[in-house]
Amino acid sequence: MAFQIPTVKFSGKINEVPLGPQKVLVGGQNAYSFHTFEGKFPHKPLISLDVWDHNPGEEMAAPLAEAFKGVLGDPGAWAKKCVEYGADIVCLHLKSSDPNGTNTGPAEAIAAVQKVVDAVSVPVIVFGVDNKDKDAETLAAVAEKFANKNLILGPVTDKNYKQIGAQALAYGHTVIARSPIDVNLAKQLNILLTGLGLPKDRLIGDPTTGGLGYGMEYGYSVMERTTMAALVQQDDALQQPLISFFGEDVWKSKEANLPTAEHPNMGDAQCRGVLMEVTEAIAVLGAGISILAMRHPASVKLVKEYIKLIYDGGAPGGGLPEVPITKF
Amino acid sequence: MALTGIQIFKMLPGTNCKKCGVATCLAFAMNLASGKAELDSCPDVSAESREKLSAASAPPIRPLTIGSGATAVKIGGETVLFRHEKTFYNPTGLAALINDSESDADIAAKVKRYEKFQFSRVGLNLRPELVMVKGGARLAEAAKAVVSNSDMSVILYSEDAAALKKAAEALAGKNPLIGPATKANCDAVAEVALAAKVPVWLKAANMDEVAELTKKLTEKGLKDIVIDSGARTVKDAFTDSVAIRRAALGGNRDYGFPTIAFPVEITPNLALQTAVAANLIAKYAGVVVLGEFDGASIFPLLLERLNIFTDPQRPMTMVQDIYPINNPNENSPVLVTTNFSLTYFIVSSEVEGSRVPSWLLIKDSEGLSVLTAWAAGKFSGDDVGQFVKKIGIEGKIKHKNIIIPGYAASISGDMEEELSGWKVHIGPREAAHLPKFLKEFKTS
Incomplete structure (x- = not known):
């Protein structure tokens, strides 16, 4: 008898969520990532690239600063560059609003969002600084000003879900619910948000994760468990599509910032950072992530090609970044 | 169908003789049940029990070792599909391909470089272990060049059984993995593997042929078999990897072996090979073969492998220091x-x-995070105070200031009592706020 793959019966599916006024769809899959032999994947995973609301200067790893040279002080031009590089989504970080930094107010945030939405026609994530009170203040103001533009607002936590959730509901936006590497806390926050009346197709989950080599396995397994609960146990409080912001952790790590000359056995510095980002991207994709928040254009190119190959099959195309072999 | 530890225990001698290396027959039975031990370790089991048990107690995926010495790689022996269901035991072996058409001098230079890809992390040494030597006419010479210039272990790749024989003999004692055994050369390659007592890998045309070949090789008396399903696209390599793992865990013995995957034969681009390997390390490959090792590509894969194969049942800890x-x-x-x-x-x-x-002092708290350790009494003021005295930081600094985590703020009083003359400062609760805290912190 011919070999048959032992298949799993999936009873649940991931919610289909329309992003932006363009209604770009994400989610909708009814099997584990890449399992094309036993499930349907109506929409491929999406990739977002980061834009900051100010010039990061030394805070940004050199290979990233190089890739975005010339646009770093201008969120609109920066966002355009992201789309040129293949981003499906632009993620605007309101870094200036950090009370531990320049602590700018809602007016400045609104101005930055305006520049980005004017510059690009892809969905836009507007991301705070993970400060519950400040994010509630800033994102509430952004939500009102851009009513019915279906921005994706985050991070929303169990400490500020009421303020941001209510504004998102009132003004027609989608939210990113962030929970600290824990399936039950993720579920609880989803229940709280839907309890406010937020429809399930306006909810995305950020399960959070450690960076590659920095405890990624904890986040990885939480993603797998969440996906399993959603698809196999049909837990409808865990069927939100997931986003992961691992790109930031990867590029902040020590190893992504070591110069080639001092560490020849770690290879070309830029390529090392890119492949760390790609490696974590592939790992979390496989664990169930639907939106990858990334940073380097070369990583985007590779991961997009990978997504095409794993879902559609076929042979790889050309024009991919090469690894420059470091001899020593 | 797998037996439980108790079912197995009933068939063991029950003498608690310890000859198998564990204290009791019950403990040994539990190890057998979880695939951590082999029945051969018990010298006294009856022939009747042996027959029943060896069929039922063999782990669903055959564990085996490739190579020898510091770079020996144990693969197989896995029992679950998801690491959170238990753990993944044996990390994927990482191999780079070398052709026997390369000169001995070039091979020597390469493997000397490969040997330097070693990185220490959380008390472990991370490194790629394997070189796959491919060819025919010069297979033995090229393999010899690998092992005489490095400590890397070897996989041989030739469909010519005579070339494999010569190369396996040249690598006597090094336990190379040899192959591929195919439909065409299966018998001849099996003879070589049996004579040299080395593991063998098979290359099939499809999943049906995998079963045909494992049956043939098993009938020949080979146990240590590695499967290449022959898939050479990103999508098929993943699908077969999942299929083989599921079939094996479902009890299908024809697929109960570790696998070898070939990113190098899917694409010549090393960056894309790295992406393919990243997927297959997480999803069940026993060995992945890349075109080349470079620090930029191998380092991320080593980190991923470390993370994925970390035992989720046991928190990873740092050495107190x-x-x-x-x-x-x-x-x-x-x-x-x-x-x-x-x-x-x-x-x-x-x-x-x-x-x-900055100086970061890590205190042994039995692998607990700050809040849990504090609540469990593993991070109390006296305790931390004594640790600070003992660890010898006083010899390295000229001040007496120490920053404790915000979540452990309440231990500061006891700590100051224990550490006379020291000032205990309460740091932020969240690590993300440390940069700002440290930039403003003054020790004088």
């Missing part, structure tokens, strides 16, 4: 936290990111 960050000096601030590796990683990366030279 003083960790200097950003080249601290005698005036640099001192911080103390627990030895849960995730705590260490988060705190150390924030301190690094702050660029403030």
Whole structure:
């Protein structure tokens, strides 16, 4: 008898969520990532690239600063560059609003969002600084000003879900619910948000994760468990599509910032950072992530090609970044 | 169908003789049930029990070792589909391909470089272990060049059984994995593997042929078999990897062997090979073969492998010690936290990111995070105070200031009592706020 793959019966599916006024769809899959032999994947995973609301200067790893040279002080031009590089989504970080930094107010945030939405026609994530009170203040103001533009607002936590959730509901936006590497806390926050009346197709989950080599396995397994609960146990409080912001952790790590000359056995510095980002991207994709928040254009190119190959099959195309072999 | 530990126990001698290496027959039975032991370790089991048990107690995926010495790689022996269901036991072996058409001098230069891809992390040494030598006419010479210039272990790749025989003999004692055994050369390659007592890999045209070949090789008396389903696209390689793991765990013995996957034969582009390998390390490959090792591509894969194969049942811990960050000096601030590796990683990366030279003291808290350790009494004021005295930070600094995690604020009084003359400062609760805290912190 011919070999048959032992298949799993999936009873649940991931919610289909329309992003932006363009209604770009994400989610909708009814099997584990890449399992094309036993499930349907109506929409491929999406990739977002980061834009900051100010010039990061030394805070940004050199290979990233190089890739975005010339646009770093201008969120609109920066966002355009992201789309040129293949981003499906632009993620605007309101870094200036950090009370531990320049602590700018809602007016400045609104101005930055305006520049980005004017510059690009892809969905836009507007991301705070993970400060519950400040994010509630800033994102509430952004939500009102851009009513019915279906921005994706985050991070929303169990400490500020009421303020941001209510504004998102009132003004027609989608939210990113962030929970600290824990399936039950993720579920609880989803229940709280839907309890406010937020429809399930306006909810995305950020399960959070450690960076590659920095405890990624904890986040990885939480993603797998969440996906399993959603698809196999049909837990409808865990069927939100997931986003992961691992790109930031990867590029902040020590190893992504070591110069080639001092560490020849770690290879070309830029390529090392890119492949760390790609490696974590592939790992979390496989664990169930639907939106990858990334940073380097070369990583985007590779991961997009990978997504095409794993879902559609076929042979790889050309024009991919090469690894420059470091001899020593 | 797998037996439970208790079912197995009933068939064992029950003498608790310890000859198998564990204290009791019950413990040995439990190990058998979870695939951590082999029945051959019990010298006294009856023939009747042996017959029943060896069929039922053999792990669903055959564990085997490739190579020898520091680079020996144990693969197989897995029992679950998802690491959170138990753990993944044996990390994927990483191999680079060398052709026997390359000169011995070129091979020597390459493998000497490959041997230097070693990175220490959380007390472990991370490195790729394997070189796959492919060819025919010069297979033995090229393999010899690998092992005489490095400690890398070897996989041989030739469909010519005579070439494999010569190369296996040249690598006597090195336990290379040899192959591929195919439909055409299966018998001849099996003879070579049996004579040399080495593991063999098979290359099939499809999943049906995998079963045909494992049956043939098993009938020949071979046990240590590695499967290549022949898939050479990103999609098919993944699908077959999942199919083989599921079939094996479902009890289908024809697929109960570790696998070898070939990113190098899917694409010549090393960056894309790295992406393919990243998927297959997480999803069940026993060995992945890349075109080349470079620090930029192998380092990320080593990190991923470390993460994925970490036992989720046991928190990873750091060694209790003083960790200097950003080249601290005698005036640099001192911080103390627990030895849960995730705590260490988060705190150390924030301190690094702050660029403030600092001393980070890691106190053994049995792998608990700050809040849990504090609640469990593993991070009390007396305890932390005594640790600070004992660890010898006083010899490295000229001040007496120490920063404790915000969540452990309440231990500061007891700590100051224990550490006379010291000032205990309460740091932020979240590591993310450390950079700002450190930039404003004054030790004088």
